[in-house]
Amino acid sequence: MLRRLTFPSAPCLELLKSRSSQFSDEVESATKAIVTDVKNRGDSALIEYLQRFESKSSGHQIKVPQSQWDTRCEQVEQSLADALEFAAIRIRRFHESQLPKESALSNDDENLSLKVVPLRSVGLYAPGGTACYPSSVLMTGIPASVAGVERIVLACPQVTDAVLFAAKLAGVTEVLDMGGAQAIAAMAYGTETIPSVDKIVGPGNQWVACAKRLVYGQVDIDSIAGPSEILIWADATANAKFIAADLLAQAEHDIEARAILVTTNSGLYNRVAVELSKQLDHLSRRKIASKSLDDYGVFVLATNDEQALNFVNKYAPEHLELIGEVPEASVEKIYSAGAVFVGPYVPEAAGDYTAGPNHVLPTGGTARFASPLGTRDFSRQMSVLRMNKSALSKQRNAIETIANSEGLDGHARSVAVRFEHGL
Numbered sequence: 001m002l003r004r005l006t007f008p009s010a011p012c013l014e015l016l017k018s019r020s021s022q023f024s025d026e027v028e029s030a031t032k033a034i035v036t037d038v039k040n041r042g043d044s045a046l047i048e049y050l051q052r053f054e055s056k057s058s059g060h061q062i063k064v065p066q067s068q069w070d071t072r073c074e075q076v077e078q079s080l081a082d083a084l085e086f087a088a089i090r091i092r093r094f095h096e097s098q099l100p101k102e103s104a105l106s107n108d109d110e111n112l113s114l115k116v117v118p119l120r121s122v123g124l125y126a127p128g129g130t131a132c133y134p135s136s137v138l139m140t141g142i143p144a145s146v147a148g149v150e151r152i153v154l155a156c157p158q159v160t161d162a163v164l165f166a167a168k169l170a171g172v173t174e175v176l177d178m179g180g181a182q183a184i185a186a187m188a189y190g191t192e193t194i195p196s197v198d199k200i201v202g203p204g205n206q207w208v209a210c211a212k213r214l215v216y217g218q219v220d221i222d223s224i225a226g227p228s229e230i231l232i233w234a235d236a237t238a239n240a241k242f243i244a245a246d247l248l249a250q251a252e253h254d255i256e257a258r259a260i261l262v263t264t265n266s267g268l269y270n271r272v273a274v275e276l277s278k279q280l281d282h283l284s285r286r287k288i289a290s291k292s293l294d295d296y297g298v299f300v301l302a303t304n305d306e307q308a309l310n311f312v313n314k315y316a317p318e319h320l321e322l323i324g325e326v327p328e329a330s331v332e333k334i335y336s337a338g339a340v341f342v343g344p345y346v347p348e349a350a351g352d353y354t355a356g357p358n359h360v361l362p363t364g365g366t367a368r369f370a371s372p373l374g375t376r377d378f379s380r381q382m383s384v385l386r387m388n389k390s391a392l393s394k395q396r397n398a399i400e401t402i403a404n405s406e407g408l409d410g411h412a413r414s415v416a417v418r419f420e421h422g423l
Contacts, residue, residue: 117382118149122149243261320340360372393419
């Protein structure tokens with residue numbers, strides 16, 4: 001079920017290079033056509049794509065009316081409502097601790113500061129293809145709300161009652177009952193009924209990811225998300241049942257999800273393989289999980305712990321679980337991972353739902369340079385400069401000298417004029 005590789009073999013090294021945010025010509029072309037059409041024709045194009053891709057009627061309401069929110073939220077099963085509220089409290093508490101602080105440098109003559117300004121409006125995308133994810137609504141909406149964003153728009157191809165309930169908990173102000181590339185284009189460029197936003201965040205399929213890349217520059221985006229992935233680094237002391245369960249939890253997301261186990265213990269493969277076969281039969285999404293493991297599941301055998309660590313950092317996984325004595329001792333040496341789950345009782349599922357840190361994480365190896373979604377992603381910084389004449393006089397010579405050296409005598413003159421006689 002898991003392809004067996006050794007590190008550093010040629011096939012294993014190829015595995016490190018095989019992930020990218022590139023899209024097929026077919027996806028790129030089709031997505032560009034949709035984005036351009038929505039940009040040019042607005043709501044008319046949206047309605048056509050909703051009928052074509054989402055089987056919605058010509059009279060479909062793109063925005064969920066506020067009058068429906070309370071009634072539909074009341075339909076959510078109490079146990080699920082309680083669980084979502086529990087998760088929301090923990091997510092909000094964690095993201096409140098991230099609020100960026102303003103900085104300043106001042107004296108009697110000047111005050112130079114960096115002001116933190118919330119974005120005015122943001123768009124959230126929550127997937128709704130093979131499954132609905134109210135958890136993603138919490139993870140994208142709550143940081144935006146905590147940051148002070150006034151207008152928070154959610155687009156989702158399946159606005160279930162649970163999704164709407166999560167939107168209300170997260171502070172979402174508008175819900176769009178649509179998905180796909182057309183939803184991204186609508187939020188980026190605006191239509192007759194949907195004002196544009198300043199930034200779009202959240203995971204989606206390849207058409208959504210491609211659309212986000214195409215509209216970048218018109219709006220900001222968080223990332224171009226690829227298939228979700230987990231890498232588990234375990235040793236001989238690890239519980240094979242736990243490992244198998246966590247690999248399957250990742251694989252059930254999507255047929256392109258990546259589930260990888262790295263270890264220096266060759267016997268661990270057989271124990272995990274047995275558990276995978278046992279547990280797979282109990283999954284409701286076993287066909288998806290099985291396909292994912294068959295196509296993308298990998299067992300990597302490293303010669304020693306140093307090589308295992310090297311593979312982990314080179315792969316830069318979205319989710320990294322450390323199970324066992326040696327892996328846990330190596331936390332400080334890990335520098336490339338979206339989120340690290342340390343110990344046998346920190347499954348990825350805790351990070352997905354209730355722990356508090358964000359589950360929107362860098363994929364496809366981008367954890368080498370990218371970070372989890374957070375409160376800081378929904379604000380920007382703005383420099384504010386205040387100086388009196390005395391402060392400017394201390395800088396005058398340097399400003400004029402640098403400006404003249406660059407051939408920008410107008411810059412130099414704009415300073416000198418302030419010191420002319422009588423001014």
